[in-house]
Amino acid sequence: MSGGRWRLLSSLIRGHVARHPLEVALALLGVVLGASVVVGIDAAVEACVSGFRATVTDLAGDSTHRIVSRSGPLRDEDFVELRVNNATMPLTPVIDRRVGVESSATPLRARLVGIDVFTYRSLDSLESLDEQLSDDAFERFQTVPGTVLLVDRLAERLGVDAGDSIAIDGGTAVESVEVVGVFTLEEPAASSAPDLIVADIATAQELTGSMGTLDRIETRIDEAFTDERISAALPGHLELRSTGEAAGRLEELIEAYRLNLLALSMMASFVAVFIVYNASLVSVNRRRETLAILRCVGASPKDLALVFLLEAAVLGVLGAVIGVLLGRGLAAVFVRLISGTLEDLYAAVSPGELSIGVLTLAKGAAVAIGSALLGAAIPVISASRVPPVSAMGSTTTARRSGAWVRVLTACGVTSFVFAAALWISPDTSIIGGYAIAASVWLGFALVTPGLAGLAARVAAWLSRLAPMGRGLPALLAASDVRRSLGVTGIAVAAMMLAMAMNVAILTTVGSFRTTVLNWLDGRYRSDLYIAPELAVEERVPSTLDPALAESIALHPQARDVLFYRHVDATVEDRPILLTATDLGLTESQDLLPLVGESLAEPFDAGRHVFLSQPLAIKLGRAIGDTVSFATPAGPWEATVRGVFHDFVADRGTALVDLGTYRARWGDTQVNAAHVTLVDGITTSDGQAAWNAEFGGDYPIVVHNHGNLRAEARRIFDRTFRITDVLGWLSGLVALCGLTGALLALTTARRREFAVLLAVGASPVQLAVRVASEGLIIALVAVGLAIAAGSALGEILAGVIQFRSFGWTIETAAQPMSWAQALAFALVGAVAATLLPFRILSGAAPSEGLRSE
Numbered sequence: 138m139s140g141g142r143w144r145l146l147s148s149l150i151r152g153h154v155a156r157h158p159l160e161v162a163l164a165l166l167g168v169v170l171g172a173s174v175v176v177g178i179d180a181a182v183e184a185c186v187s188g189f190r191a192t193v194t195d196l197a198g199d200s201t202h203r204i205v206s207r208s209g210p211l212r213d214e215d216f217v218e219l220r221v222n223n224a225t226m227p228l229t230p231v232i233d234r235r236v237g238v239e240s241s242a243t244p245l246r247a248r249l250v251g252i253d254v255f256t257y258r259s260l261d262s263l264e265s266l267d268e269q270l271s272d273d274a275f276e277r278f279q280t281v282p283g284t285v286l287l288v289d290r291l292a293e294r295l296g297v298d299a300g301d302s303i304a305i306d307g308g309t310a311v312e313s314v315e316v317v318g319v320f321t322l323e324e325p326a327a328s329s330a331p332d333l334i335v336a337d338i339a340t341a342q343e344l345t346g347s348m349g350t351l352d353r354i355e356t357r358i359d360e361a362f363t364d365e366r367i368s369a370a371l372p373g374h375l376e377l378r379s380t381g382e383a384a385g386r387l388e389e390l391i392e393a394y395r396l397n398l399l400a401l402s403m404m405a406s407f408v409a410v411f412i413v414y415n416a417s418l419v420s421v422n423r424r425r426e427t428l429a430i431l432r433c434v435g436a437s438p439k440d441l442a443l444v445f446l447l448e449a450a451v452l453g454v455l456g457a458v459i460g461v462l463l464g465r466g467l468a469a470v471f472v473r474l475i476s477g478t479l480e481d482l483y484a485a486v487s488p489g490e491l492s493i494g495v496l497t498l499a500k501g502a503a504v505a506i507g508s509a510l511l512g513a514a515i516p517v518i519s520a521s522r523v524p525p526v527s528a529m530g531s532t533t534t535a536r537r538s539g540a541w542v543r544v545l546t547a548c549g550v551t552s553f554v555f556a557a558a559l560w561i562s563p564d565t566s567i568i569g570g571y572a573i574a575a576s577v578w579l580g581f582a583l584v585t586p587g588l589a590g591l592a593a594r595v596a597a598w599l600s601r602l603a604p605m606g607r608g609l610p611a612l613l614a615a616s617d618v619r620r621s622l623g624v625t626g627i628a629v630a631a632m633m634l635a636m637a638m639n640v641a642i643l644t645t646v647g648s649f650r651t652t653v654l655n656w657l658d659g660r661y662r663s664d665l666y667i668a669p670e671l672a673v674e675e676r677v678p679s680t681l682d683p684a685l686a687e688s689i690a691l692h693p694q695a696r697d698v699l700f701y702r703h704v705d706a707t708v709e710d711r712p713i714l715l716t717a718t719d720l721g722l723t724e725s726q727d728l729l730p731l732v733g734e735s736l737a738e739p740f741d742a743g744r745h746v747f748l749s750q751p752l753a754i755k756l757g758r759a760i761g762d763t764v765s766f767a768t769p770a771g772p773w774e775a776t777v778r779g780v781f782h783d784f785v786a787d788r789g790t791a792l793v794d795l796g797t798y799r800a801r802w803g804d805t806q807v808n809a810a811h812v813t814l815v816d817g818i819t820t821s822d823g824q825a826a827w828n829a830e831f832g833g834d835y836p837i838v839v840h841n842h843g844n845l846r847a848e849a850r851r852i853f854d855r856t857f858r859i860t861d862v863l864g865w866l867s868g869l870v871a872l873c874g875l876t877g878a879l880l881a882l883t884t885a886r887r888r889e890f891a892v893l894l895a896v897g898a899s900p901v902q903l904a905v906r907v908a909s910e911g912l913i914i915a916l917v918a919v920g921l922a923i924a925a926g927s928a929l930g931e932i933l934a935g936v937i938q939f940r941s942f943g944w945t946i947e948t949a950a951q952p953m954s955w956a957q958a959l960a961f962a963l964v965g966a967v968a969a970t971l972l973p974f975r976i977l978s979g980a981a982p983s984e985g986l987r988s989e
Contacts, residue, residue, distance in 0.1 A: 161452070164413050164509075167873045168456030169463060172505035176464025179497045181471035203378050204228075204354040204371065205705070211351045215375060219354065229256040230351045232341035236334070237306030237670075238295065247291060247332040249305070251341020254279045274299060274318040282340055284317045288333040292319045305334070306836060309346030309682065346680075376707070413452065413512025417445060421516045445517045446510070453509030457502040464501060465493060542587045542622055549583030552576045560936075570936040574929060578634070581925040585633055586626025592917045593619035614909030625914055632918035632965070633925060636958045640926020643954035645933040645946075652946045656730045656782050663699065664820045665827060666840040668809035673838045680806040685835050689810050694823060697722065697813040702798060702806060706791070707767040709756055714790045715766075717798035720745070729792075732945060735779035736760055742794035745778035750945060752789025753780045766791075768801040782945065876968075908970040915962035923955050 204219070205211060216230045232251030270278070270286070278284050285305075287297070297303060301316050314336075322330060342348050356377075371377065421428070428441050556576035559569055593615045600611035618625045667689065669679035681689075690698050699718050706715035721740055723729055732750050748758060758764055758777050766773040775793070783790050799805055814823045820841040828839045890903055927950065934946040 163873055163876060164417070164512075165452055165456055165459070166869075167413060168452060168505050168509050169460045170869060170873075171508055172457055172460025172501045173463035173467055175504050176461050176493065176497055176501035177467030177471050179500055180464065180468035180493050183494065183497070184468070184472050184492075201358045202356050204356060204375055205378055206375055211353065211375075213349050213351065215372070216351060216354055218372070227256075227357045229253050229355045230338055231353050231355055232336075232338060232345060232347060233352045234307065234341075234345050234347075236344065237311075238291075238334070239304040239306070239311070245294070245332070247334050248330060249307070249334045249336060249341055249344065251336045251338040251345075253338045269320045270318040277317045278337065281315075281317075282337075282343075283312070283314045284337070284340065285314045286318045286320055286335040287316055288330065288335075289319050289321045290331040291333060292316070294332075305344050307345035309679075309836070311836075312344055314340070314344070410508045410512040413449065413509050417449065417513040417516035421445070442517050445513055449509045449513035449517070450506070452513075453506030454502075456509060457505035460505050461493060461498060461501050468493075542590060542626065545583045546587040549580045549585075549587075552580035552583060556580065570932070573936055574932045577928055577932060578637075578925070581637070581921060581928075582630045582634060585630040585921055586622050588921060589626050589629040589914070589917050590619050590622050592920075593625075593913065596913055611909050611913075614906055614913055617906070617910050618913050625910070628914050629918045629921070632915065632962070633921040636918060636922035636961065637925035637929060639961075640922055640951075640954045640958055641929035641933060643957070644927055644930025644948060644951045647951040647954070648930065648934050648948040649946050651949060652782075653784050656784060662726070662728055662842070663697070663811035664814045664841060665812040665823055666809065666842075666844075667812065667827070667831075667837055668840075670836045670838050673840075680808055681810065681837070682835055683806075685831060685837070686807055686810065688831070689812065692812075692827075694814055694818055694826070695812050696815045697726075699723065699728075699811040700795060700807040701809045701811070702795065702804065703808045704802070704804070708752075708764055708789075708791055711755065711789070713752060713788055715793065715798070716790055717793050717795045719796075720747070720792060720794040723792075729779065730782040732780045732782060733760070736776070740778065741776075743797050744776050745794075746775040747779045747781055747792040748777055749783035749790040750780055751783065752791060753777070755789055764791075766793075766801075769803055770801045773801055876971075904970060904973070907973045908967065911966040911970055912963075915966040919955075919959050919962045922958050926954065926958075 204215075206215070213230075216228065219226070219228055230253050232249070234249050235246055236249045238245055238247045278286060285303075287295070292298060295303060297316055299316055299318050302313050303316060304311050304313050320335075322333070336344065338351075342350070428436075431441065432438075553576070556573050559573045559576065562569070597612055597615035597619070600609070600615060667681070669681060686700065689695065690700075692698075699722060702717040704715050704717075706713055721742060724735070724740055729747060735747075736745070746764065748756070748764070753759070756764060760777055760779060762777050763774055764777060766775060781792070812823075812827075814820070818826075820843070824839050824841045831837060832839065893903060894900070930951075931948050934948045
């Protein structure tokens with residue numbers, strides 16, 4: 138291309154942007170929103186993953202593996218035996234708990250890590266600890282009981298320094314300890330452990346009521362000590378786990394969560410393609426005469442196509458830059474929502490440093506540039522084929538759209554058939570679930586133009602029934618919609634997809650909430666729930682004081698008491714959560730929300746177990762099958778009596794009888810009690826009385842069933858708050874799409890409107906006609922969005938959630954989501970008319986009639 142021709146085409150681009158900045162901004166907004174959501178979610182999830190990884194691994198020094206117990210608590214004797222039999226193996230025992238801290242400043246929760254000061258150097262755990270402390274401080278830490286060290290950030294929050302005292306609540310009692318030193322951690326450990334307290338292992342055991350037990354033993358695998366050698370040296374009830382295994386398990390959970398969020402965010406990006414399409418179509422329509430004149434003076438079709446390709450490329454690059462910047466801000470919001478969700482559902486997560494990596498930048502740029510180029514593709518082809526005679530064209534804008542609408546409808550039906558085939562296929566992978574969702578989504582998008590044309594015909598027929606010509610505006614609007622399906626069909630599809638995403642989210646969330654609350658009604662049917670305060674508020678493993686448990690069991694106001702014990706265990710070499718309780722009473726009172734029926738034979742406490750649905754799926758077990766448990770007394774073969782719904786432990790839960798657990802695991806402790814009160818005492822009165830009787834002597838909480846439901850609602854509201862943000866963003870994208878479509882229709886028919894203005898029509902009348910078109914588009918989009926969103930909600934709940942987490946969710950229609958979609962559509966239809974009205978109100982008939 139010659140320099141003069143290049144300057145001419147460049148000026149054409151600059152002139153259009155200068156004259157119509159709002160139209161360009163509309164398209165840019167769609168691209169920015171799509172890219173920013175992808176960048177924000179990706180960066181936020183990565184920050185949470187890196188933060189948890191740092192929390193798990195950064196304080197471990199050179200430790201590569203951990204030794205834990207397969208059954209029951211890890212004991213001091215286990216460590217001593219390993220040290221005696223493997224004198225050269227690097228081993229250090231660890232207590233790792235969250236505790237309450239009280240000082241003169243403010244009470245808070247902190248992380249207490251107990252280490253053996255004589256063995257921790259072998260693994261370089263907290264290697265700079267002794268280097269930062271004075272000789273006297275480190276000597277006191279080693280030799281004086283009841284002394285601790287604080288990380289500098291925690292000391293600053295508490296307002297304490299070396300020599301001060303703080304009170305620590307470890308779950309059994311409140312003990313005063315002396316702070317003998319303050320130390321500093323290097324990044325990233327400093328960010329992941331801002332509330333760290335370090336104590337000698339014996340002091341930590343006393344503070345947490347863990348005398349004689351350990352949380353884990355750290356070790357290192359290298360050339361001298363291979364994993365095979367260490368595993369061979371372990372007794373049968375101990376096992377070796379990678380230091381990063383816990384982080385890896387959570388990363389898998391976060392990845393499933395990320396996939397669900399990204400699936401929703403990519404829908405917004407998909408809608409952004411339609412917005413760019415409409416904006417590019419507006420650009421072509423506005424410059425159709427200019428393009429025709431350029432063809433007359435020698436411009437080639439490639440030259441004209443290059444104009445719009447450059448516009449789309451600049452739009453994509455600019456959208457990528459702004460999208461990344463906005464995505465950085467969204468990530469700060471998302472990271473709080475995601476970390477709160479993960480903390481509620483899985484584990485305490487301190488997010489790492491929020492940064493935008495190269496891969497995240499590439500994703501954002503690909504979404505922005507890809508949506509811009511893809512959206513401009515059809516208008517580019519249209520612009521390159523503008524013949525010179527178009528400059529003298531007539532006022533009609535009718536298009537022969539019937540053929541391509543039929544093709545799209547056929548493709549949409551094919552997509553539905555493909556989704557149905559995947560639905561009934563034996564494939565149970567998560568990828569297959571997303572393929573079903575994508576096929577259904579694409580099917581609705583493809584059939585939308587044809588259905589929009591059919592709806593326009595129905596609207597035109599209804600408008601003819603209005604008396605005295607009052608239906609004329611609606612008749613003209615319906616005719617415009619049907620004649621311009623190249624624009625209106627795309628607008629309906631864009632708006633439908635955005636609103637359908639909201640309907641799908643609300644359907645899934647509402648159904649999930651109902652399912653879990655029903656599950657809570659079945660599982661927590663007792664009046665009172667009693668558990669240690671740390672277990673409830675911090676999810677720190679804690680047990681009830683034996684004296685308290687005995688008082689609860691013998692209390693005159695208690696009709697029935699179910700004690701629960703929760704421990705880590707191993708089934709078929711798979712780590713699980715083992716819950717022990719009185720299964721006979723549980724089954725007789727129908728407290729288990731079963732999936733199907735239980736085994737049709739009398740209950741046998743010494744042989745029968747129940748498996749959670751996720752665990753049964755992972756093990757490939759059904760009712761009547763046998764599973765093998767690793768216990769201190771040796772392998773135990775049990776029969777699966779039933780499978781129950783469970784939304785607590787993703788790794789899976791097994792329920793065993795409490796008496797059988799105590800006999801085989803040798804553990805008499807309990808973690809919680811469910812109490813059914815005698816007749817005549819209300820739950821509120823019982824809660825107040827039991828709190829007054831036991832709350833002063835023991836660090837416990839006494840909840841009633843209403844408290845649990847309220848807490849479940851709080852967690853769910855917090856968990857799905859991020860989907861609310863995505864819903865609002867998708868709604869904004871839909872509004873941009875509708876505005877762009879009406880703008881495209883207005884510019885495409887500017888000659889027709891000019892004729893109407895010349896013969897006496899007012900701009901307001903034309904605006905009413907455009908508003909009627911918007912209303913028809915919005916109402917058709919709402920109807921299709923309800924159908925598409927409900928179908929997608931069923932797939933998200935019944936297919937994707939099940940394949941991701943093993944949860945069965947019973948979906949139900951959510952009329953409130955339909956009402957919200959209708960209200961948004963009506964408001965959006967009015968708001969989207971504002972920009973076209975501004976154009977019509979300032980239009981002069983002579984401008985449109987110049988070439989007539």
